[in-house]
Structure formats: C-alpha cells, structure tokens
Amino acid sequence: MIRGVVALCILTAAGVVYASACSSKQEGDAAPSDASSAAPPPSTATAADAGDLDAGDGAADAGDGAGDAASDASVLPGKTEGCPPNMVLVEGDYCPEVLQKCLEHHEEFKKDEARKKKKRDAGEAVGKSTVSERCLKYEAPSVCLSKERRPMRFCIDRYEWPNEVGEKPMFLISWVDAKKECEKIGKRLCTEAEFNFACEGEDMLPYTYGYERDPQKCSIDRPYRKREKKLFKYARCMKDPVCKAEIERLDQRLPVGSMPACVSPFGAFDLNGNINEWVEIPKKEPPNRSGLKGGWWGPVRGRCRPTVDFHKEEDYGYEEGFRCCANAR
Numbered sequence: 001m002i003r004g005v006v007a008l009c010i011l012t013a014a015g016v017v018y019a020s021a022c023s024s025k026q027e028g029d030a031a032p033s034d035a036s037s038a039a040p041p042p043s044t045a046t047a048a049d050a051g052d053l054d055a056g057d058g059a060a061d062a063g064d065g066a067g068d069a070a071s072d073a074s075v076l077p078g079k080t081e082g083c084p085p086n087m088v089l090v091e092g093d094y095c096p097e098v099l100q101k102c103l104e105h106h107e108e109f110k111k112d113e114a115r116k117k118k119k120r121d122a123g124e125a126v127g128k129s130t131v132s133e134r135c136l137k138y139e140a141p142s143v144c145l146s147k148e149r150r151p152m153r154f155c156i157d158r159y160e161w162p163n164e165v166g167e168k169p170m171f172l173i174s175w176v177d178a179k180k181e182c183e184k185i186g187k188r189l190c191t192e193a194e195f196n197f198a199c200e201g202e203d204m205l206p207y208t209y210g211y212e213r214d215p216q217k218c219s220i221d222r223p224y225r226k227r228e229k230k231l232f233k234y235a236r237c238m239k240d241p242v243c244k245a246e247i248e249r250l251d252q253r254l255p256v257g258s259m260p261a262c263v264s265p266f267g268a269f270d271l272n273g274n275i276n277e278w279v280e281i282p283k284k285e286p287p288n289r290s291g292l293k294g295g296w297w298g299p300v301r302g303r304c305r306p307t308v309d310f311h312k313e314e315d316y317g318y319e320e321g322f323r324c325c326a327n328a329r
C-alpha cells in the first residue's frame, strides 16, 4: 500500500487512453519473505520480458568500473556536518503528501492493465496480478499536496548496511534483527518519512536521479529469478549447503555505492534498488512496525515513495536489507 502519495497513471492500451489510480495494491517491490505466507510473489518476468531488461544487465557492467568514484571521499556528494562517519546530513522541508503523475508505464505493466481491463469488460474475475507498476517517466515537477511542509534534520548511512564501500549489502535479515544492528552502534532504523525525504529531496523526485526510470543509474530491472528452495536467515543459510547454493543462484546484489549515479540529492547511494530497506512505520504496533522502501534489483517499482507494509517484523527475504539513521548533532 502506498501512503502519502497520489500517483495518477495515464495508460494507453489498444489505442484507448484511460486513467487509473495507481495507489492500488501493487506490491511488486516485495519478494516473498520466507517467514510470510501472505506475501504475493514478485513480478514474474517471462523470457520475453527479460528482453526488456537487458539494460539491467548492462547496468552491472556500468557499475563495475565506477566504484572508485562513489568511494573517493574527496568527491563524495552531500554534507556530513553533525553526523557520524559514513553518514550524510539530510536537512530541509519535507512534503508528506505528494502528487507524482506517471506519463508512461513499462510495457509489461501496460500489457497487464490491458489484460485486466479485458477481463473486467467481459465480466470475468481479474485475479491476482504479480506485475509491478513500473513507471518510465513522471511529469516534472512533482506537486506538494500538503498545506505545510515538515522541517527535518537527521543523518542517514551513505550506503546500505554494512555501509562499507566494496561490500555487498546485507540480506536475509529480519526487521527486528536490522533494528538491533543499528542500535548496537548507537543508531536506529530510519522512519518511513526519513527514507522518503533522504531519497527524494525537497523536489520530491520519484527516483533519486530524477523523473525518468533508468536502469543504467541504479541497480533495478534485473531479470527475475524464481526462488525454488527454502531460505534461512543469513548466518544459518551460509552454513546450509542447499540454502547457500540457492541464495548464490538468486543473488544479483551489487557492492554498495558501485553505481555513482544512484545517489540521492543529499548524497546517499542506492536508496533506489539493489536491496530493499527496512524502515520503521510510526504509530504502528508490533508486529506491524516494519516497512520496506526503495525496491530491489528485480523488475519492481524501485521508487522513493512507495512503502511495502505487509511484511511482518520477523519476516526476512533475499531482497531485504537495511541501513541506519541517527539524530544529527
């Protein structure tokens, strides 16, 4: 479910233009958490769809040689004043309710919408869809619908945990364990709004890099690989030959910061894509305080604003990691 965003979608199918509210339950950013039976599977890209995703493979190549730029402290973007090492300062006025209007969707989504329309028109049940709402281009600028913006000032890890250049992000970790890791070093999980603002900036960008989807800039749109074996949490999985082999087959993570263009207006990397990130949803009670933000490497939304909120606090999955936030001095 998407909170705090009104996404208007103009779709073209079979020569007919129609509008559709896109705040429907498009939960494609979530891979199946192994501890959750309620989670729908992620987008099921077919062999034909994989042809659309070649750019995602190319992005890996683009990232390979680019890690130095994202790790060289002399050229790193953003401010760090008032923040612990390897964190950036996020400061400004946050818009809680934003209008982001999609002008052009991905072909896979358009085909699926056309299929659903055909079913509806025929009076048939639409059924469950596993296709993500991927938007290729948004109208610029985004529009703030809130009467007042909220001043924010905090620090966020520059990279996904473990927040070390050259390392791949942690995965197969639950929200509860991620929270503990942050608290062990005097930090905390980011809130949903903090992630939004760190990712979008004051311009409320749909993607950290702007209004047009670009798999060359962030680790997104890689071909979907279906999970076939049960996975355990990371430490146990590494000791289990079957789980280890399965996760190695599924794994398409890149080392953090290896795509220098995948940077937010405040200088945090990989907020879109690579690994989905656990955040805390305020005012929720256990076990529902857990949200996932930003999307992962698969063919999913991969944007700043949507939150996947149906994974419980003890759930874990191969696309779920985190980063930490902290109060600024």
Ligand SMILES: [Ca+2]
Residues within 6 Å of the ligand: 160, 270, 271, 272, 273, 274, 275, 276, 277, 294, 295
């Ligand atoms: Ca990420």
